[in-house]
Amino acid sequence: MDPQTAKVVLSLDAEAVDLLKEGINFKKNPEDNKCYIIYKSEDSYRACKNQCKHQGGQFVKDIEDLDGSTVKCTKHNWKLNVSTMKYVNPPDSFMQDELEVEVMEDGGLQLVELNPEDPWLSDPRETLELQPGEVQVTYLTHACMELKLGSCKFLFDPWLQGPAFARGWWLMHEPPADWRERLCGADLIYISHMHSDHLSYPSLEVLSKKRPDMPIYVGDTSRPVFWYLKQSKVKLTNINVVPFGIWQNVNEHLRFMILMDGVHPEMDTCIIVQYKGHMILNTVDCTRPNGGRLPQNVALMMSDFAGGASGFPMTFYGGKYTDSWKAEFIKNERKKLLNYKASLVKTLQPKVYCPFAGYFVEAHPSDRIIFNVTFSLCLLLQIHKETNTKNSAADLNALINKRAPEVLTWTPVPGAVLDLGLALRDPTDSQAVSVPVQTKVYKDNWAFDVYVNEQNKAVSADIFSYRDWIPFYYSWAGFKDYNLVVRVIETKDDFEPLPGGYDYLVDFSDLTFPVKRPSREHSYLELKNRVEQDQQRPRRLSPQVLEPLSDQPPAAETGLGPVFGESAIQRV
Numbered sequence: 262m263d264p265q266t267a268k269v270v271l272s273l274d275a276e277a278v279d280l281l282k283e284g285i286n287f288k289k290n291p292e293d294n295k296c297y298i299i300y301k302s303e304d305s306y307r308a309c310k311n312q313c314k315h316q317g318g319q320f321v322k323d324i325e326d327l328d329g330s331t332v333k334c335t336k337h338n339w340k341l342n343v344s345t346m347k348y349v350n351p352p353d354s355f356m357q358d359e360l361e362v363e364v365m366e367d368g369g370l371q372l373v374e375l376n377p378e379d380p381w382l383s384d385p386r387e388t389l390e391l392q393p394g395e396v397q398v399t400y401l402t403h404a405c406m407e408l409k410l411g412s413c414k415f416l417f418d419p420w421l422q423g424p425a426f427a428r429g430w431w432l433m434h435e436p437p438a439d440w441r442e443r444l445c446g447a448d449l450i451y452i453s454h455m456h457s458d459h460l461s462y463p464s465l466e467v468l469s470k471k472r473p474d475m476p477i478y479v480g481d482t483s484r485p486v487f488w489y490l491k492q493s494k495v496k497l498t499n500i501n502v503v504p505f506g507i508w509q510n511v512n513e514h515l516r517f518m519i520l521m522d523g524v525h526p527e528m529d530t531c532i533i534v535q536y537k538g539h540m541i542l543n544t545v546d547c548t549r550p551n552g553g554r555l556p557q558n559v560a561l562m563m564s565d566f567a568g569g570a571s572g573f574p575m576t577f578y579g580g581k582y583t584d585s586w587k588a589e590f591i592k593n594e595r596k597k598l599l600n601y602k603a604s605l606v607k608t609l610q611p612k613v614y615c616p617f618a619g620y621f622v623e624a625h626p627s628d629r630i631i632f633n634v635t636f637s638l639c640l641l642l643q644i645h646k647e648t649n650t651k652n653s654a655a656d657l658n659a660l661i662n663k664r665a666p667e668v669l670t671w672t673p674v675p676g677a678v679l680d681l682g683l684a685l686r687d688p689t690d691s692q693a694v695s696v697p698v699q700t701k702v703y704k705d706n707w708a709f710d711v712y713v714n715e716q717n718k719a720v721s722a723d724i725f726s727y728r729d730w731i732p733f734y735y736s737w738a739g740f741k742d743y744n745l746v747v748r749v750i751e752t753k754d755d756f757e758p759l760p761g762g763y764d765y766l767v768d769f770s771d772l773t774f775p776v777k778r779p780s781r782e783h784s785y786l787e788l789k790n791r792v793e794q795d796q797q798r799p800r801r802l803s804p805q806v807l808e809p810l811s812d813q814p815p816a817a818e819t820g821l822g823p824v825f826g827e828s829a830i831q832r833v
């Protein structure tokens with residue numbers, strides 16, 4: 262079977278998107294003359310091929326339709342409501358296959374076709390009854406779950422110690438005391454994507470000392486998950502990159518399939534695990550897992566609940582970015598996410614649902630400074646705990662209990678166990694969920710210095726030492742042709758300028774580095790980079806030839822370039 266692919270079938274630029282009207286829009290790809298329908302409702306879109314499910318006829322506007330959401334087939338008059346993608350004539354008959362709509366950062370839009378759409382339907386397995394204790398799901402921390410499936414232990418996304426996103430995120434939950442044994446005692450591990458709250462090198466370092474040959478599975482994303490393996494110095498020798506949408510057989514009863522995200526296919530993945538015919542769906546952080554097409558009635562579904570890691574808008578200050586604007590924006594975004602997750606669960610009807618992957622805290626003392634920072638200290642960065650509210654797993658489950666009471670919800674604490682066999686047999690069985698007694702739930706000690714001292718060493722790395730390497734970095738990043746000027750200022754933790762720190766302008770219209778802001782009208786941002794003040798950085802003259810110093814690869818190779826540690830990584 263061929264792996265699942267994602268193909269862009271129609272691209273519209275920002276101007277064409279602006280011209281889309283509310284309701285139905287008929288579009289043709291000028292390159293292959295294939296036709297599509299885009300339904301616009303405020304700022305959201307649905308799309309499908311202009312092809313009738315009956316015998317492939319073409320749709321036109323239905324002149325009898327009063328609310329502007331129905332199209333009519335020119336062959337035998339079937340009718341499709343494009344706002345719901347349901348055929349209304351014949352009534353209660355078919356659903357139209359949808360295309361994934363990706364809104365681009367530049368305001369353009371792409372229609373993407375996944376092929377096949379439902380790869381988990383291939384090679385179906387008979388569903389066998391699960392015995393008590395046969396399938397046990399244990400929550401460890403954040404996005405880390407341990408699945409005992411018969412005799413096999415499968416672990417997801419082990420972030421079990423250390424920070425994520427430099428010193429930004431720290432574990433909220435204290436993992437069970439035996440987490441090291443559980444990590445090293447697993448039979449296989451899935452890592453969903455490269456973000457450091459899922460791919461945690463401090464956690465994998467523990468694993469590498471005992472089980473460097475642990476089979477680790479990742480999706481075949483265009484941005485390799487383990488791009489930093491060699492530089493991390495963590496020794497792992499059995500990393501397997503698997504194609505999307507293909508069952509990977511573990512044993513007679515157990516298999517899994519990795520699927521891509523519709524919004525970030527280059528980076529994000531999700532997974533379906535199947536044991537004795539029962540499916541466990543983990544959508545992790547995907548914004549639109551598998552383009553929105555997911556299996557219904559799975560035994561267990563788990564997903565994130567907290568919202569993205571983006572610094573927007575919390576790290577913005579000035580202009581419209583007042584505290585009240587940010588609070589309102591975040592409140593609405595969180596509410597939207599909660600509603601989206603609740604309606605997804607209602608549609609998919611899993612037997613059990615568990616929100617996870619949102620248990621982090623900005624615990625480092627430097628972020629307490631941010632909480633208390635005053636306007637005069639901070640031009641740009643400002644975070645207030647009250648403003649930056651987060652969703653809670655309990656809130657999401659309460660909403661689901663209201664909207665889909667037939668779904669059993671689970672809000673675990675570290676070490677809590679779900680016995681899937683018992684839960685499926687009788688959702689009211691109190692034995693189906695067990696909670697550990699007298700264990701610490703929340704962390705109160707993170708050993709900051711161990712990790713932050715290591716990170717701070719990077720401040721004096723060669724890569725930052727040469728002023729004329731700055732243009733090199735921006736050329737590599739490739740972001741240009743925008744009427745935007747950014748001033749980058751290195752500061753101390755309190756946002757005061759760092760003595761001897763960099764302070765420069767970048768003009769993104771032509772990637773130049775002027776000493777003064779240009780006189781033309783332009784968008785302007787100031788970006789403050791906090792740098793550990795005790796670390797003095799040597800300033801050097803640039804070598805004539807910009808070759809990497811010591812064994813540090815050039816920046817161009819560290820992001821999207823070759824995979825390091827290639828010998829440890831194989832394609833399956």
Ligand code: FES
Nearest residue numbers: 313315316318334
């Ligand atoms: S092909 Fe559309 S109604 Fe028959």
